[in-house]
Amino acid sequence: MIKTLRNPELQKSLLCHLTLAALAVSFGFSHDAHTGQILLLFSLLFIAAHYFFTGLRYRKLKQLSMELDSMLHNNTPIQFEKYREGELSILESELSKMTLRLREQAAALANEKKLLADSMADISHQIRSPLTASNLILSLLREQELPAPRRLQLIQELTQLLSRIDWLVEALLKISKMDAGTVPFKHDPVSIPDLIKNASEPLLIPMELRGQTLRITDNGENPAPPQFWGDYAWTTEAVLNILKNCMEHTPAGGQIQVSYSQNAIYSEIIIEDNGPGFASEDLPHLFERFYKGKNASEQSVGIGLALARMILTRQNGTLKAENRPKGGARFILKFYP
Numbered sequence: 021m022i023k024t025l026r027n028p029e030l031q032k033s034l035l036c037h038l039t040l041a042a043l044a045v046s047f048g049f050s051h052d053a054h055t056g057q058i059l060l061l062f063s064l065l066f067i068a069a070h071y072f073f074t075g076l077r078y079r080k081l082k083q084l085s086m087e088l089d090s091m092l093h094n095n096t097p098i099q100f101e102k103y104r105e106g107e108l109s110i111l112e113s114e115l116s117k118m119t120l121r122l123r124e125q126a127a128a129l130a131n132e133k134k135l136l137a138d139s140m141a142d143i144s145h146q147i148r149s150p151l152t153a154s155n156l157i158l159s160l161l162r163e164q165e166l167p168a169p170r171r172l173q174l175i176q177e178l179t180q181l182l183s184r185i186d187w188l189v190e191a192l193l194k195i196s197k198m199d200a201g202t203v204p205f206k207h208d209p210v211s212i213p214d215l216i217k218n219a220s221e222p223l224l225i226p227m228e229l230r231g232q233t234l235r236i237t238d239n240g241e242n243p244a245p246p247q248f249w250g251d252y253a254w255t256t257e258a259v260l261n262i263l264k265n266c267m268e269h270t271p272a273g274g275q276i277q278v279s280y281s282q283n284a285i286y287s288e289i290i291i292e293d294n295g296p297g298f299a300s301e302d303l304p305h306l307f308e309r310f311y312k313g314k315n316a317s318e319q320s321v322g323i324g325l326a327l328a329r330m331i332l333t334r335q336n337g338t339l340k341a342e343n344r345p346k347g348g349a350r351f352i353l354k355f356y357p
Contacts, residue, residue, distance in 0.1 A: 037066075045060045303342070337355045
């Protein structure tokens with residue numbers, strides 16, 4: 021009780037009650053001694069009862085504070101059912117919401133830490149492999165008696181490895197920017213035929229060397245070229261990654277087909293190849309970062325499709341992958357207004 025009275029608010033309250041009690045008692049004794057004694061007795065009982073229950077309430081608040089501290093530092097659950105009375109029930113409701121939110125945030129942070137650790141391990145592995153191969157090639161190039169054809173072959177391999185590292189670092193930076201929410205996507209009209217043409221240009225020579233053909237078809241009935249509202253540059257990146265994936269999984273002499281259309285609800289791009297398609301166990305994980313499917317090539321890193329989906333979803337679009345009935349992979353891109 022003495023500790024409770026150290027509270028400045030309770031000291032002011034006690035002073036106010038004592039002042040009112042003194043005035044009441046003085047008024048009672050001014051009439052007669054009996055009235056004064058009754059008012060004195062009731063004033064003392066009222067003050068004693070008030071501060072007794074106030075002391076109980078403060079002890080519960082102190083206990084609640086200690087349990088909150090224990091929950092924050094030791095992850096000990098709080099027994100909220102002990103505090104269901106009066107204003108404490110309101111405080112209990114708010115604290116219950118707060119602790120639930122804190123637990124959700126703690127679980128999310130723990131999950132993010134795990135994902136970050138896994139991502140760092142994957143990034144380290146993906147960069148270390150081409151770097152190790154590059155160092156090996158450099159050591160071979162130092163040989164004075166190395167034949168010219170072999171030297172040229174090693175230089176070409178080194179160039180490919182450095183290009184792979186450059187693409188990997190650039191893709192990782194793009195993913196990091198999107199994770200941080202620092203990518204300002206534009207909202208401009210994008211012509212789908214122009215988008216497909218621009219995205220496919222970097223792959224035309226590699227496809228020609230592989231003997232692959234690219235077929236582009238307009239399935240729409242509207243004479244005007246279909247379009248959607250989005251970011252032209254970033255969407256080109258997404259389509260390029262999907263086309264690159266199809267090219268890498270299409271056999272020599274194969275075909276990649278791109279068709280597009282538009283209706284009142286959405287604009288659609290369908291990209292198909294006649295490669296081996298996807299293994300059934302890979303389909304749920306195709307767009308996960310660093311996931312390499314059963315039919316993935318040795319050069320596959322596992323972030324191209326993940327980056328493509330991130331770009332599309334940030335623009336109110338969707339990306340779906342499935343197997344064609346007659347074999348091969350199919351990617352379905354939809355853009356909504």
